[in-house]
Amino acid sequence: MNACARTRRLLSRYIDKEAAKRDAAFIETHVAGCFSCRKELRELSCVREVLLKKERRTLPEGELARRLLREVLRRRSGQEDSSPGGMGYFARRLIFLPAIGIALSAAFLILVPQQTNRYSWEEHILSGAPTTTAMTLGLLLGARVNSTP
Amino acid sequence: MKEDAFYIEQFLGGEEKAFEAIVRKYQNRVLNIVFSLIGKDRESEDIAQEAFLKAYRGLKGFRRRCSFSTWLYRIVLNTTYDFLRKRRDVVTEEEALGQSVDARGGHNDVLFVLLMKERDVLIQKALGKVPLAYRSAVVLKDIEGLSYAEISKILSCRIGTVESRIYRARQLLKKELMKFGGDVI
Numbered sequence: 067m068n069a070c071a072r073t074r075r076l077l078s079r080y081i082d083k084e085a086a087k088r089d090a091a092f093i094e095t096h097v098a099g100c101f102s103c104r105k106e107l108r109e110l111s112c113v114r115e116v117l118l119k120k121e122r123r124t125l126p127e128g129e130l131a132r133r134l135l136r137e138v139l140r141r142r143s144g145q146e147d148s149s150p151g152g153m154g155y156f157a158r159r160l161i162f163l164p165a166i167g168i169a170l171s172a173a174f175l176i177l178v179p180q181q182t183n184r185y186s187w188e189e190h191i192l193s194g195a196p197t198t199t200a201m202t203l204g205l206l207l208g209a210r211v212n213s214t215p
Numbered sequence: 216m217k218e219d220a221f222y223i224e225q226f227l228g229g230e231e232k233a234f235e236a237i238v239r240k241y242q243n244r245v246l247n248i249v250f251s252l253i254g255k256d257r258e259s260e261d262i263a264q265e266a267f268l269k270a271y272r273g274l275k276g277f278r279r280r281c282s283f284s285t286w287l288y289r290i291v292l293n294t295t296y297d298f299l300r301k302r303r304d305v306v307t308e309e310e311a312l313g314q315s316v317d318a319r320g321g322h323n324d325v326l327f328v329l330l331m332k333e334r335d336v337l338i339q340k341a342l343g344k345v346p347l348a349y350r351s352a353v354v355l356k357d358i359e360g361l362s363y364a365e366i367s368k369i370l371s372c373r374i375g376t377v378e379s380r381i382y383r384a385r386q387l388l389k390k391e392l393m394k395f396g397g398d399v400i
Contacts, residue, residue, distance in 0.1 A: 079378055082356065110389065113389050113392065120338050120339075121335045122243065123246045123256070123259065124243050125242055125243060130263060133264055134238055134264055134268060137264065137268060138271065
């Protein structure tokens with residue numbers, strides 16, 4: 067690696083005063099005799115100065131903490147709504163219970179042991195035998211009935 | 216550091232007020248990092264708030280493998296990256312000008328305000344042109360004043376990578392700022 071490339075590689079650390087003493091000494095010696103690296107050092111130092119002097123945003127003391135507290139309380143009140151006793155809880159139960167019923171009925175009908183005297187749901191309905199909601203669901207799911215017509 | 220540890224212990228012990236002290240301490244630092252990365256005032260405040268909310272929720276799982284500030288800054292950067300991924304836009308000059316007027320509303324010297332406002336707008340505009348990986352490194356260095364070692368922990372990369380990212384960011388910034396006719400640097 068030539069002297070210029072080594073200088074460029076170490077330049078950021080040197081500008082930020084994080085270069086090792088030996089590296090800093092190398093850079094100082096090199097830039098003293100190299101116009102191009104001296105120019106680069108000066109310009110990048112200027113860029114750093116520009117950023118250091120960039121305007122900083124400030125919020126009033128405790129502003130974000132206040133907003134955060136409001137947000138936490140708002141989100142918590144949303145959660146409380148779904149706790150037992152809240153409207154969200156009951157609404158969820160109203161949807162959830164029938165869903166469990168449907169799933170269990172379907173599982174029962176599909177998993178019933180296959181019997182020799184089984185026939186299809188279509189045949190069962192056509193025979194005029196009584197049908198239940200579970201049976202209708204079984205029909206939709208393509209299951210087969212397990213009783214005699 | 217010790218102050219952070221003290222507040223965290225209190226918070227984990229059930230004293231939720233301790234988190235408020237953490238927010239008070241870091242609010243402007245976080246805000247400036249976010250603003251320097253995205254260049255939008257209102258969104259910066261929202262992102263800062265969201266980052267603190269994530270920290271609030273995640274603090275119980277904070278394993279102390281790194282300092283609290285490193286952990287918090289990681290959350291801040293990730294929240295900012297998420298925002299930028301969702302909204303792939305850059306700050307417009309008009310927006311930046313409008314924001315700067317608000318930010319400097321209390322200054323008396325109108326000419327000074329205008330000159331500084333224009334300067335800051337140009338700096339922010341130039342920052343917006345620097346790729347996010349380089350921008351993050353240079354913002355953590357020059358805006359937040361962190362060391363290379365701290366930045367490497369936050370960005371989960373080697374110190375050499377931080378070094379080259381900062382160098383590249385400054386080179387690109389120089390190029391962008393030079394386009395403005397040398398008024399800025």
